[in-house]
Amino acid sequence: MSKPYYITTAISYPNGKPHIGHAYEAIAADVIARFQRMSGRKVRFQTGTDEHGLKVYQKARDVGREPRDLADEMTSHFIAMGEKLNISYDRFQRTVDPDHHSASQEIWRRMEANGDLYLDRYEGWYSVRDEAYYDESELGEGEGGEKLSPQGTPVEWTAEESWFFRLSNYADRLLALYADHPSFIAPERSRNEIIRFVEGGLKDLSVSRTSFDWGVKVPDSDGHVMYVWVDALTNYISGLGFPDETEEWRTFWPCDLHLIGKDITRFHAVYWPAFLMSAGIELPKQVFAHGFVLNRGRKESKSEGNVTDPLALADTYGVDPVRYFLMREIAFGQDGSYSDEAIVTRANAELANSFGNFAQRILSMVHKNMDGKLTAGYEVSDEDSKLEKTVANAIGELRTDFEALNFSEGLDAWMRAVFACNQYIDDQAPWALRKTDPERMQAVLMTCFRLVRPLALALRPVTPEAADKLLDQIGMGENRDFSALDEAGWFDALTGSDFTLEKPQGVFPRLELPSGKGEG
Incomplete structure (x- = not known):
């Protein structure tokens, strides 16, 4: 009997409609899930949306809506993408779901019981777009002299009371994990990058916010909501029924593969295993960081005006040809380009x-x-x-x-x-x-x-x-x-049967470039 197989995508921020990167990750995960099913394995494939945090809160405030109202609308676009692109997931996990809140609070209690959480004051640089904290030494400078994160996103100085996670206590255990299980992080580029980061020393991590209330409430700490990545990462186990001993939990955890974009490797390969170690939960088997899908060699951005709607792409060329192109054209783990x-x-x-x-x-x-x-x-x-x-x-x-x-x-x-x-x-x-x-x-x-x-x-x-x-x-x-x-x-x-081959119907029609498309 083949071993069960559990694969996840990163859950998507629903502060905008899906882009080609979301489609690429969903398609790649679907190909893996379908391949493993065809190989005789019992497969569980989970995706979803990451609906808390300052980014969604600010977007809702800017358009004069409640965060949950906006999250419901934007999440519907990601569900529609899955249906359009023939993504065969078993669970679409939303972080607003009550069972997810319960799971996040339980992992928090376990980390606290292990002595890894303490209350202090946070002052430092924060990128709303990345939902990430950065050390001064990691920042770059924009054309106007403004400070930017390593991803090129704006950062702002933040000061507030915060719960902290003792990440600094886990450097040695994380390095031992990477050494003992070389395949835990892939591809090699990402593995080397994470090892260098951890070898450079880890600082304790701010894991709660008080400046807004759109998130999972910290247990027994009025006014605090969890740092979005604590609850986002927990989706991988909340979707299996954690903390209850469900059949899905017993069957599928630890996860075989967390499939993510390379820009969020730190959260999955440093923070997530440290949280799990603290909570006494078995670690996933592998984190694979795929590359970016570039539009004619350039990263897509709204300011460049080159953002592609993957659903429109599928309407134009067909779902299967788009799926085939992305898997065939791009060496998995590297950046690739499309047009x-x-x-x-x-x-x-x-x-x-x-x-x-x-x-x-x-x-x-x-x-x-x-x-x-x-x-x-x-x-x-x-x-x-x-x-x-x-x-x-x-x-x-x-x-x-x-x-x-x-x-x-x-x-x-x-x-x-x-x-x-x-x-x-x-x-x-x-x-x-x-x-x-x-x-x-x-x-x-x-x-x-x-x-x-x-x-x-x-x-x-x-x-x-x-x-x-x-x-x-x-x-x-x-x-x-x-x-x-x-x-x-x-x-x-x-x-030997009465089978007769009917007049065949072609399944891969030739495609044509729509008028107005192409170089120019």
Whole structure:
């Protein structure tokens, strides 16, 4: 029995509508979740929204609304994004949910009982946009001389009574964690960055605010709400029912993978494990920090006017082509760039012209030249066996790469198999064999027909809708996990049934650039 698998995305600030970075993280996590399900594992996939903190409070104040009212509206956009992009999460966790407040207060009590919380006064620099405290030594300077955080966001001097967490007590334990479990932080770039940060010394962390009341109330401390990251990080366990001993908690914790953007690695790889150590809770297995998705090489920003609505992108080019592009184009863990031209070029070259064309050609010839009837017992040539081995090896590579989160490399292996299939058709020329050697034509078509199935299955985590439509057309049964690749009798059973291949419908249409889009 395979071990259960629990994956989370970072929960999103709903102070604005989703952008391409939110979509990228959700799609990547969904690909991982679908891949693990197809690998036979019981999967739990959680996402959500981080609705407390000064950023949301100020946004609501600026537009004259109550924070909860604004949070409800903005969260609906993130739920809509998940539905549009075919994100198969099991739980959408909102930090305003009562069970989340209870869980956050329980982890607070456990940290307090461990002697790691004390009341003092905070004075220092705070970035509202990052919801983060920064030391003077970390700050940069803007063009106008203003102080900026390492992320380039404005900071303001803050002074108020605050509860503090004894983060300084955890440096040695954190460094031991990184040394004993090198895969805890990935990729290597992020791991090295965090180790340097902790080796530089840790200061105690301000973990409550009194200047506003939009957040989880600190237990037995009137006027204090928790620092937003204390309650935000707790979502990963509150969604499982913590502190109750629920079946989900017993089954899925510790988490296998926290998937996050690289700009919030410190919170997940330093603060979160320290909080859990303090509270006596087992640590997650891995924090993976993916890169940014850049718009033509530039980070998106409202001031630049280059912010892309991912839902509009999906409307224009289709959900599956956008999902495929992001997983294929960007080496996971690194920054990547996209443009309308790049999406169209990649989707047309690989999905429409290569795989889509291969499947359409084969199914059309079977429908036309064999009346949609499949033939078993044909003579297999060396070329046929060689192609089947090439495809099987490529799918094995894809599965190994996907397990290691190397999506672009896995899809590269898959594309090599698709190219080999197209080369095989060109070399065998079944359209010519129809007149000269009908039996050989059938063998060629049946070889290719059988290979449509593993190629579509391998692509299913990335393009689930298109892959399933194609598998429906070729009579694939309900088992669409990777275990189906071992069902040697599938084709024979199909030929012995009354299955007839209907006129095929293409699942990857060619894309066109909308007028007005492109370089200019």
